[in-house]
Amino acid sequence: MRKDIENLSKEQLLDYIEMISKNWLAHDGCWFQAIERDIGMREAIKYDVAGWKRFTVIEAKKIKQFLGLEENPGLKGLMQALKYRLYANINVQEIVDITENSFIFHMNKCRVQTARNRNNLPDFPCKEVGVEEYGLFAKAIDSRIRTECICCPPDEHPPEYYCGWKFILE
Secondary structure: OHHHHHOOOHHHHHHHHHHHHHHHHHHHHHHHHHHHHHHOHHHHHHHHHHHHHHHHHHHHHHHHHHHOOOOOOHHHHHHHHHOOOHHHHOOEEEEEOOOOOEEEEEEEEOHHHHHHHHOOOOOOOOHHHHHHHHHHHHHHHOOOEEEEEEEOOOOOOOOOOOEEEEEEEO
16 A cells, blocks of 8 residues: 555645545544534534544644654744644645744634535534644644634634634743
8 A cells, every 4th residue: 555655646645635634624524413413512512622632632743743843842843833734735724923922823714614604504613622722732832832712713703714823932
């Protein structure tokens, strides 16, 4: 199997990365919807939070190792790591307002939210998950980083992005 992947062109490898990222997200959605159907949205979010609390730290540590980041790489390390998250391959995100001690991260296009909007559904209320996900991801990259939520559904948000997060180096 690995030999097949090694023989792919750069373009094919990029397509493959996009495909496996979409497959991962589809699995996440299928899992969530199955729980939601059985026990309701509130309980499904509770289990989603529990899963993300573990997954985001695992993902951060693997990215940190892959990039060869030092123990506390600061905001530059976090900015770099955010570009390697699984969904960074399939969502549109940006980093703005960079200062010496902070920066703001926007999720401009989120596949989950745009799919819901396309189907005339309200935004998925992901703030509770996002607070844990982004906060723990940042702490796993550098324990000195604090995360603040600017907005995340069900919060109102500007049309340019779905969620915004401020990362502060303390």
